[in-house]
Amino acid sequence: MIISMRPHSTKEEIEHVCDRIRDFGYKVHTIVGEERVVIGAVGLGDVTACLESLQAIPTVESAVRISAPYKFVSKEFKKERSRIRLNGVEIGGGEFVVMAGPCSVESEKQIMETAEAVAAAGAKILRGGAFKPRTSPYDFQGLELEGLKLLAKAREATGLAIITEVMSDRDAGMVAEYADVMQVGARNMQNFALLKTLGKCGRAVLLKRGMSSTLNELLMSAEYITAHGNPNIVLCERGIRTFETATRNTCDIASIPVLNELTHLPVVLDPSHATGKRSLVPALSRAAVAIGADGLLVEVHPAPEKALSDGAQSLDFNQFRKMMVDLRPYLALRNPTHA
Ligand code: PEP
Ligand code: MN
Numbered sequence: 001m002i003i004s005m006r007p008h009s010t011k012e013e014i015e016h017v018c019d020r021i022r023d024f025g026y027k028v029h030t031i032v033g034e035e036r037v038v039i040g041a042v043g044l045g046d047v048t049a050c051l052e053s054l055q056a057i058p059t060v061e062s063a064v065r066i067s068a069p070y071k072f073v074s075k076e077f078k079k080e081r082s083r084i085r086l087n088g089v090e091i092g093g094g095e096f097v098v099m100a101g102p103c104s105v106e107s108e109k110q111i112m113e114t115a116e117a118v119a120a121a122g123a124k125i126l127r128g129g130a131f132k133p134r135t136s137p138y139d140f141q142g143l144e145l146e147g148l149k150l151l152a153k154a155r156e157a158t159g160l161a162i163i164t165e166v167m168s169d170r171d172a173g174m175v176a177e178y179a180d181v182m183q184v185g186a187r188n189m190q191n192f193a194l195l196k197t198l199g200k201c202g203r204a205v206l207l208k209r210g211m212s213s214t215l216n217e218l219l220m221s222a223e224y225i226t227a228h229g230n231p232n233i234v235l236c237e238r239g240i241r242t243f244e245t246a247t248r249n250t251c252d253i254a255s256i257p258v259l260n261e262l263t264h265l266p267v268v269l270d271p272s273h274a275t276g277k278r279s280l281v282p283a284l285s286r287a288a289v290a291i292g293a294d295g296l297l298v299e300v301h302p303a304p305e306k307a308l309s310d311g312a313q314s315l316d317f318n319q320f321r322k323m324m325v326d327l328r329p330y331l332a333l334r335n336p337t338h339a
Contacts, residue, residue: 001026001047002077003039003054004061013059014039020057024050029227031072036061040071040227068262069216070223072231078264084204084232086180087161089124091204091234092266096331097295099125099163099181099268100320103310104132104140105147113302115154117317121324125181126151126160127297131167132309133187140308148178155180163206163297169197176201186211186238186273189221199228206297208236208270215255219263235259235267236297239274248276248313251284256291267292272299272313281315282323289330298323 003021005014014037018028026043041050047065054063068074083092091097100123105111115126130147132140143150151162163181166172167188175182181204188194189210198205205225209218222233237256239249251274259267271284285296301307301314315323 001041001051001054001063002066002071003041003063005037005039006059006061007035009037009059017054017057017060020053021050024053026050031226031229031231038072038077042071068219070219070263072226073219073222073233073263073265075262075264080264082231082233082264082266084234084266086125086204087155087159089161091268092294095124095295096289096293096327096334097125097268098123098298098324099127099295100298100300101127102129102301102307103272103299103314104129104308105143105150105164106140106308108150108153110302111150111154112157114300114317115158115160117302118300118320119158119160121317121321123324124160125163126154126158127163127183127299128154129165129183129309131165131171131175133165133167133185134309145174148175152178166194166198169194172197172201176203179203181206181234184208184221189213189218192224195221195224196228199225199230201230204232204234205230206234206236206268208238209240209252209255211239211241211249213240215258215262219259222263222265233265234294235263235265236270237267237274237293238270238297247274247280249274251275253284253287253291256288256293260292266294268295268297269293270297272297272310276313278304278313278315278319281313282319282326285323285327286330289327289334 021041026041029040031038100118105128132142161180165183166175183206186208242250269288271281299314300320304311304314
């Protein structure tokens, strides 16, 4: 059940409703919004009696039954699409937002040049990993704090917002000092300690789909972040593991309209990790526009052949510029304001 309190209900009124829910044997999760408090009630069994009792309380605006195991991120909870606002950019509004930059922050020169180039080509958010989840412990692990500082410098120089990965709940405070968007990588989609911490981090979160995760599991992970206080979440399809070996991962392009049916959260595509091949990135980006994604997360590097991670799937500046220009007619078809 989802219970919306009337705007500006008092603490006592909210507590009274919570007590009533507990009397029926359900657990409560409250989300405090700017205007109103929303209470999620979770538990087993028929909720009819509880619903009827709550609907009779004058301070309750609405009490509805939710069938999906996730509540706050469901369409049933919120009909209108969520818009995530950061530094003058809005993800989930009308605009198709491109986040671009290197897989890893490698040096000041590399990140500053990339920031200038992607901003000039129309990207609104700069990506770059300072903490890198690498399969091998011998591979480049990221510049960590130094990388975060370089990203902040690039933001200052270009005005781009910053997205960067947070790998552990221990680092969340430090990453939040520098990032506008906290990226949760595919390998951490079910790191529940991290998800809980991100509920309180005060920053928007981009949650990547785990490479072996279902969309239900992705939405349950988003529910963790929301249930712990943070509704500002962007979902990201980045390809899943299948028997196919022609691409690094298999892009589940249908996940985008599926998610758009199930949740009000914005959904973006990462065509770089979804394919592992730079030649395939523009085609998948066009598909993302056509199929209703809210944006892209793309890897771009000044010299992909020298990249310390993911060079094979990174576009160089010219390729990125061309891709952005080539997307224009597709964006215009989707939404005339992009023409
Ligand atoms: C990345 O964005 O560089 C990354 C490590 O992505 P993923 O978590 O999707 O593998
Ligand atoms: Mn990468």
